Ligand SMILES: [Zn+2]
């Protein structure tokens with residue numbers, strides 16, 4: 501019996517050591533940039549510095565409608581300020597090469613895209629925070645996922661992104677909402693999405709915080725974020741929306757000329 505126990509401990513220890521060695525070996529192998537496929541140096545992770553520099557430029561569009569702004573600040577156009585349009589901070593546009601990585605993250609489970617895109621998002625947030633252009637938030641809140649979706653996909657990408665951001669910026673992640681199953685949103689316009697979502701989300705409990713950021717992977721029509729923000733309105737909670745990518749919609753292009 502003692503021999504068996506001793507063998508079990510020894511086997512477990514060896515398994516741990518072998519696993520550790522394999523991890524170190526893989527970590528020591530040269531890696532390629534996810535975007536340009538050039539070899540990465542030891543100081544680079546997932547993306548090379550050149551690719552970061554290509555994406556890390558200033559965001560010169562309105563944070564509400566994404567229309568062009570002649571100067572920045574302000575960060576929202578006159579129309580968006582008047583209509584209190586939600587402020588959306590995105591790491592990149594979905595149409596760009598980095599945006600395609602989100603598709604691989606969401607539908608292929610390739611979590612390797614989370615860290616560089618979250619880093620890019622934090623770079624943008626730091627610029628906005630350091631210039632006093634957006635309020636600091638007290639918590640980051642992932643968009644909830646219905647149980648059926650979670651079982652199908654195996655993870656909630658919004659939660660993964662939220663925890664990656666929290667690890668770097670120290671803002672806590674809280675779960676404020678729950679979601680029921682819904683008709684898929686793809687292919688629906690904004691009004692159809694809003695109608696679809698009206699019965700999907702609900703609050704877990706009454707919120708006590710006043711400034712939060714809703715985290716999602718992609719901002720398309722904004723229907724999901726708006727549905728969640730509407731639930732918080734009675735509690736006077738101010739919301740920002742942080743996403744890895746936003747799409748450029750037809751309505752945003754039409755709004756373009758109405759921006760200051
Ligand atoms: Zn690169």
Ligand SMILES: [Zn+2]
Pocket residue numbers: 562563564565566567576577578579580759
């Ligand atoms: Zn605008």
